[in-house]
Amino acid sequence: MDMTIIAVIGSGTMGNGIAHAFALSGFKVNIVDLSQERITDALKNISRNLERQVQKGIIQMSQQTDAISNIHGFTLLEPGVKDADLVIEAANENLDVKLKIFRELDKFCKPSAILASNTSSISITKIAAATRRPDKVIGMHFMNPVPIMKLVEVIRGFSTSAETTKITMDLAVTIGKVPVEVNDYPGFVANRILMPMINEAIQCLHEGVAGVTEIDTVMKLGMSHPMGPLQLADFIGLDVCLAILNVLYQGFGNSKYAPSPLLVNMVTSGQLGVKSGCGFYDYSGGTKEAVVSKKFRK
Structure with a gap:
């Protein structure tokens, strides 16, 4: 599956870190949050973190420029996710909040889109049950700070397909992470x-x-x-x-x-x-x- 556009729901510490990692790897990234102020703060934080990487010699200045140009902000969900190949939810660790988001994602995203949650403990199976595509729902638990930490726990829900799992694992490798597949039990590993x-x-x-x-x-x-x-x-x-x-x-x-x-x-x-x-x-x-x-x- 050709993955080119990534949408990240939530522009907090985890959300902007995830956006940073994908944008630096050449993906087009849409950050979706409730206000322009939050998005502006996230973009400033990403810029600062990219600048630190330049100063440390981890990336080139041209990579910093390209990464920033790859990121776009949206305050409305539908335009931010409608063309996305992968959506990663990075909202508060609250089941009700996540269920609401995934119901809306299921409605606005194209049928082929994979829906992932950055949850650190909540059941992927429960989240997937709020959609009509449970086979395309998966967990991507990034570690904080995302630009530095290599691990991504890839959580396979009860109905997550082998294809969705493979695509997600491969994608994590593409952005320089080390994915580890785990099953859906409280707290994962x-x-x-x-x-x-x-x-x-x-x-x-x-x-x-x-x-x-x-x-x-x-x-x-x-x-x-x-x-x-x-x-x-x-x-x-x-x-x-x-x-x-x-x-x-x-x-x-x-x-x-x-x-x-x-x-x-x-x-x-x-x-x-x-x-x-x-x-x-x-x-x-x-x-x-x-x-x-x-x-x-x-």
Whole structure:
């Protein structure tokens, strides 16, 4: 299948990263979001990230120019997706939001188009059931930051065809990624393993086993992790971590996936990590400092 036009739904961190990767590989990319302001911010972010790649000698200036010219923004869904060969949804990690988007995509996209979700935990089979083309619905779980991270989890739903899977796997290779095919179970592979580890680190903090920097230092120096689990949780977004853990807990019905009360309290209070300026660390002053309030501790 000749894939030339890619549509990305959502221009946030993941959406603009996905657009960046495809545009840099020569694809025409349509970014669709609710406002022109969001699209403008995404284009500025992509430009900055491409400039960093030029400065580091990863790409040539001509590649930067070509990539930017490959991207177009749309505030309406139909014109942004009607000619797309592949649509990648990168909206909030919310099942109802995704179902609504996929119903509309099914209506506006051409019959041959593959519909993919960048979901990090939600069932591809459930999402596919909202369309009349479940054989053409698949998961493409990119890692953050997308321009740097090589892995793409390719999630095959119950009805996803072998052809759709092969096209998606090949396409990931085309943009320089390493695709790994997995089956559709809660959390897939990456988050089924990662989130319980992050949750356990949060629980250690909640129980007073050690402090924020101490927990992260143990995992960095003892396990050779490039980033401690609490700092990583801040980077992912504590609300996203909570949503994924809830999917795991509800999907498996196993208490080992139950979110730590500290995580629940922090999300409820609006301490979401980097995106809010404060999580397990404070990012508001330009430096990273451990700041978890003792009133949330056990």
